Amino acid sequence: MVSTSFTTKSGKTATVRSSSAHDYVIAREFINTASAEDTYLTFSGEQLTDGEERAYLADCDMRIAAGDLVKLFCFIDGVLVGDITIGRDIKGRRRSYHCATLGIVVHHAYRGDGIGKALIRIALEEAKQKITGLRIVTLWYLEPNQNAKMLYESCGFKECGRVPGGMWYRDTYVDHVHMMMRV
């Protein structure tokens, strides 16, 4: 289980630890706030209940124990400000066990302070240790999300494909861009 800390660009102390089903109240608030933003996530306004979030995190606990998932929460002054997951791709059964997908959200009030970059670095190290046989990490972003593109490129991800107009975002169709990195 991860338990570490780092200093943000502005000098704040951020602590990082593995998620747990016990976190369901703060985790629900966190994802519902991001969803209400209608930003570049798959969530676009949907609101989760405590029960839904608790069930999701309980499933995450099992996947973490099985070595199929790394899910980390980042806190500043006790407030949940960042969430990153790297999960083994089990949809393709044994054919894709060597692949995992990364997803990340930083609270809007804490963006641009180096949290996303630090979380990717910490989560990749953990994933290499815990997700056995991992060879490829993939992720995707929506074309207008240039902050995410810059972040991912600065971490070593490279574009490996795109579906033109593959995502519906704020009343228009935008490219669904896929990236990958060998680990």
Ligand SMILES: CC(C)(COP(=O)(O)OP(=O)(O)OC[C@H]1O[C@@H](n2cnc3c(N)ncnc32)[C@H](O)[C@@H]1OP(=O)(O)O)[C@@H](O)C(=O)NCCC(=O)NCCS
């Ligand atoms: C994308 C996201 C995770 C980035 O997290 P962050 O903590 O703001 O990113 P960082 O501060 O670590 O920035 C890392 C790099 O990304 C780029 N970047 C991030 N925010 C930027 C901004 N506002 N302006 C310019 N560059 C930016 C820079 O290249 C930066 O590198 P540098 O610090 O060496 O200049 C965050 O903006 C977010 O959660 N957005 C909403 C949800 C989302 O888009 N998730 C990703 C879906 S694909």
